[in-house]
Amino acid sequence: MRAVVLEEYGEPPAVRDRPEPTADPDGVVVETEACGVCRSDWHAWQGHGDWADDRVPIGQVLGHEPVGVVREAGAAVETVDVGDRVVVPFNLADGSCPACRRGRTNYCEDATALGFGPDAPGAFAESFHVPRADINAVELPDGVSSVAAASMGCRFVTAFEALDAVAGVSGGDRVVVVGCGGVGLSAVQVAAALGGTVVAVDVRDEPLDLAAEMGASETVNADEVADMPALVRESLGGADVSVDALGSAETCRTAVDSLASGGTHVQVGLTGEDDRGEIPLPMDEIVQGGLTVRGSRGMPPARYGDLFRMVATDRVDPEALVTDTVSLDEVPDRLAAMSEFDTVGVEVVTEF
Template sequence: MRAAVLREYGEPLEIEEVPEPTLEPHGVVVDVEACGICRSDWHAWQGHGEWAGDDVPRGQILGHEPAGTVVEVGDRVETVREGDRVALPFNLGDGACPLCRTGHGNVCLNGRALGFGPEAPGAFAERVHLPWADHNAMALPEGVAARDVATVGCRVMTAYHALVHRTGFHPGNWVAVHGCGGVGLSAVHLADALGARVVAVDVRESALSRARDLGADAVVDGRETDVVREIKGITDGGAHVSMDALGRAETCRNSVRCLRIRGEHVQVGLTTDAEKGEVSLPVDTLAMAERSFHGSRGMPPSRYDELFGMLEAGAIDPGRLVGREVSLSAVPERLAGMTNYETEGVEVVTDFGG
């Protein structure tokens, strides 16, 4: 089968013929119909993450936002059948560790990260293996296209978990979103659907325009204004919840500083080699104003029904996040476009033969 393989950091991915996935007894093989191209793929391609023990090895098949149809089923799988249409999370729990059993499978003690390690080859490929399928496979709602949920396995569910599970978010809150790439736009769309008032921050007019279309009540162009002062003015004292969806020192600090008293920051964006995982913060004001700083990673598979319930009810439409459909052979070029923030919205691979 054809796949996009990381051979050298920063060099174009190689489109190669690779062996078919190996079916494990607890797993399934999925014929990939769509797979989002995420900034986390870009981080992997650049070789980032060594400072956190999270760098991706050469030879890895990237891609971690797939949806498709089950074509093979392991003999220990009980709830998934051949022909089922599923979305796959990138944070793969085994369903058995203490964290999985208490609803925190996104940080499973024995987990694998789809597309980020040799034990879990990714989905920039015609087919992909999903381990522990009874725990991880997410049945797609009827009538929903794979293309439209290709972002759910990472960006949409990451934004949902960060807002709803990691903070004390309430309808009517002011939510600030710093960085309007895929996960940031997902956060804007979800926060609006959940009844928040949303301020979106970016330095690209096209991204801010898309944020408006997805429900932002106000936008802030970081090139033209003092972001913190502007947000505090718009929100009459600061955001209740603020998310850094980009992972730069500036956006992280702006997110913390734009909070009102007892506000909550949630960190979703991962840093680059400019920060190497370290960002200085105004800790005295965090303490004195009782502001909180949360980390967030993916979402427990056990809670996907909340998100799919919103999708089925028509409260959210992940397809509105899609900016472009591309072929597998275009993935190297589209990753390179992320270096200077040239992509818009979510780009999705839907043609695995071209």
């Protein structure tokens, strides 16, 4: 089968032939219908993450936002069957660790990550394997398209979990989203759907225009404002919730400094080479303002039903974030475009 393989950090990945996967007794093989192209794939391609013992190995098949049809199911699989359309979280849980037993499968202590770990070749491929399918493969409702499901895969579910479960956004909350890439735009749409008043911040006008379409009440080009947090405090009285959807010292500090007293900052963006996992925070202000700083990663598959119901009732529309569909052969170029922030919205591979 054809697959996108990481052969050298920072050099264009190659489309290579790889052996077809076979199903473990508790796993399924999925024929890929669509797979989102995510900035986390870009981080993997760049070789980031060694500071957190999270560097993707050379030889990895990339791709972690898939949807597809079950082609083969192991004898022990009970929840899905051959022919079912499924969506798969990037964090593949084992279901038995202490975190999993508490329902926090997105923080599984023995997880592997689809498209990032050597035991989990990714979905920039004609097919891929899902271990422990009863936990990690979720049947897709008929009304959700493959492109919409792929756009949910990592970024939309991450935004939903961060704002709904972690920050508890509800009607009237003032929400600032810093960074309007795929996860940031997802956060704008989700926060608006939950009843928040959303300010979207970026340094590019095109994603800010898309953020307005996704429900942002106000958009701010940070390059055109001397003191962005002061502007938020002046226009909103400060934010109840802030999100750093990029992952840099500048964007994180901008988000935290935008908070009102008692506010919550949720970090979803992972850092790059400049910060290497370490971002200084204004700890005295956090103490004096009673602020909360939390991290959020992915979403437990058990919560997918909540999101599917929001899609079915038109409260959210993940497919509205999709600005382009591409082929497997175009993936290397689309990753390279992310180095210059030359992408807008979500791009999805639909031709394999």
